[in-house]
Amino acid sequence: MSRFATRATLVALGALGALAGCRAEERATAGTPVPAAATTTVISRSPYHPVDVATIPDGPLGDAIRRGKQIVEHTYEELPDHVGDKLHCTSCHLAGGTVADAGPWVGMPGLFPQYRSRGARVISLADRINGCFERSMNGSPLDPRSDEMIAIEAYMSFLSKGVKSGASLPGRGFAKIDPPPVPDRAHGAEVYATTCAACHGADGAGQFPGGVYTFPPLWGDHSFNIGAGMARLDTAAAFIHANMPLGAGGCRRRTPTTSPTS
Ligand code: HEC
Numbered sequence: 001m002s003r004f005a006t007r008a009t010l011v012a013l014g015a016l017g018a019l020a021g022c023r024a025e026e027r028a029t030a031g032t033p034v035p036a037a038a039t040t041t042v043i044s045r046s047p048y049h050p051v052d053v054a055t056i057p058d059g060p061l062g063d064a065i066r067r068g069k070q071i072v073e074h075t076y077e078e079l080p081d082h083v084g085d086k087l088h089c090t091s092c093h094l095a096g097g098t099v100a101d102a103g104p105w106v107g108m109p110g111l112f113p114q115y116r117s118r119g120a121r122v123i124s125l126a127d128r129i130n131g132c133f134e135r136s137m138n139g140s141p142l143d144p145r146s147d148e149m150i151a152i153e154a155y156m157s158f159l160s161k162g163v164k165s166g167a168s169l170p171g172r173g174f175a176k177i178d179p180p181p182v183p184d185r186a187h188g189a190e191v192y193a194t195t196c197a198a199c200h201g202a203d204g205a206g207q208f209p210g211g212v213y214t215f216p217p218l219w220g221d222h223s224f225n226i227g228a229g230m231a232r233l234d235t236a237a238a239f240i241h242a243n244m245p246l247g248a249g250g251c252r253r254r255t256p257t258t259s260p261t262s
């Protein structure tokens with residue numbers, strides 16, 4: 001674990017330093033920390049693909065969708081046997097997986113099965129989700145036929161209502177910065193102290209007062225492992241650039257995309 005933690009620290013600081021090109025006035029400073037819970041129930045306000053949780057149907061399918069939502073928003077608490085860190089899926093896939101440039105899940109069911117060069121095979125959506133369980137959650141895969149996996153898939157299908165099958169929407173994934181910025185660890189440490197530490201902690205370990213999640217860890221034993229997408233410098237820089245500090249925006253804001261249903 002400690003080897004992973006050391007590498008992850010380097011990634012986080014390097015990624016931050018890579019953002020040295022942002023002008024000071026564009027970079028929001030950390031204000032009063034907003035608990036994560038305040039951000040995970042706003043999916044109906046997403047500019048990406050508005051989804052109203054009030055339209056989740058009644059009955060068994062609705063129950064599965066609600067269960068999926070609960071799992072992705074409280075992953076380590078709900079599935080302790082499958083999660084080795086202290087993260088929620090929505091720690092990275094922000095606001096319930098509905099935000100552009102923060103790994104949105106809108107349209108996912110229509111994009112799988114797909115070929116992935118990592119592993120060199122065609123994979124299902126459950127396989128892709130399990131990839132995040134093994135690396136981003138530093139845990140173990142779910143049985144693809146388990147109620148939990150089906151609930152997560154049901155939630156993603158609900159988010160994708162009205163989206164054309166096979167459409168890869170603008171804002172999908174974590175928009176890479178082009179050309180890739182040059183990492184600068186010393187500058188990263190400086191920016192971290194002034195802009196990120198208020199929420200994520202001076203030691204990057206996040207905040208868990210009384211064992212309750214408020215702000216997620218960025219590195220260390222409670223974080224993702226080195227195989228995770230977020231452990232790659234370009235992905236971390238892209239995510240941070242577009243999304244952090246949370247609620248204050250990064251230095252680059254994407255304007256709302258065109259309707260994904262068109
Ligand atoms: C630490 C951050 C992080 C966490 C936590 C995380 N993911 Fe991911 N996820 C990523 C990254 C980064 C990618 C894109 C990886 C790449 O570059 O291919 C991704 C990709 C995905 C994709 C494919 C998206 C696409 O556009 O093809 C799905 C689906 C997904 N994650 C689901 C989940 C689920 C479900 C969970 C919780 C069990 C989860 N993720 C937890 C970072 C995370």
Ligand code: HEC
Pocket residue numbers: 016029030031032033034035036037039040087088090091092094095192195196197198199200214215216217218230236239240244245246247
């Ligand atoms: C106002 C509080 C706040 C500030 C300031 C802030 N973050 Fe975050 N950050 C969050 C929250 C909350 C989440 C998880 C989102 C959720 O659970 O809804 C998050 C998630 C993340 C994640 C993905 C999840 C993980 O733990 O790996 C990364 C990476 C990240 N932040 C990096 C940064 C960096 C770098 C900065 C400084 C530029 C920063 N954040 C500033 C609150 C903040």
